[in-house]
Amino acid sequence: MSSTALYTDLSGYYDLMCADINYLEQSDYVRRLHQLFGNQGKHYLDLACGTGPHIRHFIDFGYTASGVDINQPMLDIAQVRCPEAQFTQQDMSNLDMDAQLDLISCFLYSVHYNQSIAALSDCIASAHRALKPGGLFCFNAVDKSTIDNRAGIKHNLTHDNSEFGFQSSWYYGGEGDQQQLQLSIEKTTDGKTERWNDQHSMVALTFAHLQQLLEPYFEVHILAHDYHKITPWENGSGNAFFVGIKH
Numbered sequence: 001m002s003s004t005a006l007y008t009d010l011s012g013y014y015d016l017m018c019a020d021i022n023y024l025e026q027s028d029y030v031r032r033l034h035q036l037f038g039n040q041g042k043h044y045l046d047l048a049c050g051t052g053p054h055i056r057h058f059i060d061f062g063y064t065a066s067g068v069d070i071n072q073p074m075l076d077i078a079q080v081r082c083p084e085a086q087f088t089q090q091d092m093s094n095l096d097m098d099a100q101l102d103l104i105s106c107f108l109y110s111v112h113y114n115q116s117i118a119a120l121s122d123c124i125a126s127a128h129r130a131l132k133p134g135g136l137f138c139f140n141a142v143d144k145s146t147i148d149n150r151a152g153i154k155h156n157l158t159h160d161n162s163e164f165g166f167q168s169s170w171y172y173g174g175e176g177d178q179q180q181l182q183l184s185i186e187k188t189t190d191g192k193t194e195r196w197n198d199q200h201s202m203v204a205l206t207f208a209h210l211q212q213l214l215e216p217y218f219e220v221h222i223l224a225h226d227y228h229k230i231t232p233w234e235n236g237s238g239n240a241f242f243v244g245i246k247h
Contacts, residue, residue, distance in 0.1 A: 011073035013185060015051055017166045018108075020155050022227070026107055027057035029227040029241075030138050034103050036230065037221070037245055039134030041102025047092040047127075047139075048110035052078030055085050063103070068092060070113075093122040100132045106139035109181075112202035117177050120203050121213055128217040128246060137218060137244040140225060144179055144204035146238025147172040152182075162189040172204055179204035207233075207240060218244030 034040075042063045046055050049067030051074050058065045059082060067082075068090040069075050075087045090096065092106070093114050104127050114120040127137045152169025165186040172179040181200045186193055205213075207222065214220045224231045225239035233240040 011051075011071065011077065013164075014074065015053070015077075016157065016159055016164055017168075017183075017185065018050075018053075019157055021053075021108070023053040024057055025227045027054045027061070029230075030103070030105050030107075031058070031061050032230065033138055033223075033241075033243055034136055037243055038136045039102055039132060041132060041135070043099065043101045043132075044103045044105070045097070045101050045130065047095075047104060047106040047123075048108075048113055049078060049087070050074050050108075052081045052085065052087070054105065054107055055082050059084050066097075068095065093119045093126060095126040095130050097130045100135070101130050102132055102135050104131060104135070104137045106137075109140055109142055109202075111139045111141060112179070112181075112204075113200070114203050115178070115201050116203055117205065117209075117213075120205070124213055124217060124244075127244075131246045133246055135246045137246070138242070140239065140241045141207070141210060142170065143207045143238045143240070144172050144177075145206055147179060147204075162187050164188075177204050178202070210242065214242065214244050218246060220244055 044058050044063040044065045046067045049055055049069050052067055055065045055067050066086040067078055068088050070089065070091055072089050075089055079087050114123045131137065147170045149171050154167040156165045167184045169182050170179060171182055179202050181202055183198045185196045211220055221243040222233040223241040223243060224233050225237060225241055
């Protein structure tokens with residue numbers, strides 16, 4: 001399959017694949033970060049927004065919300081979920097926004113979809129340009145030096161008389177600035193099983209390198225990957241939440 005097949009031809013399965021994600025918890029965490037660190041404005045953008053579940057919550061929080069994603073089928077679903085929001089098909093490394101924003105998020109490690117250090121650098125600069133003074137850029141990331149290449153998260157569910165199995169895992173070869181997100185779907189209906197496997201190239205870097213890329217543009221805070229409380233990141237974890245406050 002092509003590198004984007006899972007997010008276009010199979011976009012209808014995306015919400016099932018992410019059924020175990022607590023979008024409200026994640027959204028509320030970033031809302032609290034914005035209250036703590038931000039400029040108190042209410043104009044919000046979600047990068048790589050997918051089908052828009054985070055945006056739905058931010059609208060309910062009282063924000064004027066918009067989303068960008070590179071895959072139009074995802075945006076079509078998002079527009080139905082969030083008719084109040086504006087969605088545009090864009091590459092997040094080269095944002096073109098009509099007005100400046102107060103808060104930009106990028107959930108589910110999607111900042112790594114910038115497939116090179118150069119593209120990630122462009123994304124950071126682009127987010128900085130799109131923000132008002134004091135605006136926040138919030139996202140989670142994984143440190144390449146901590147990636148465990150063994151099988152990752154798996155969950156199963158029943159939908160429309162079919163049994164689904166979804167699995168995702170990181171893979172990093174140990175050198176360079178490329179890692180892969182490996183995804184698989186199994187669908188069993190009336191005893192017949194169909195399988196899809198896909199692999200997405202993503203940028204790989206250490207947190208120290210990521211902080212170095214952010215610091216020319218933002219005051220950087222690295223936080224523990226814990227949606228229940230806001231605490232500083234400790235070096236032992238390979239997952240963290242980054243908050244950049246525009247200078």
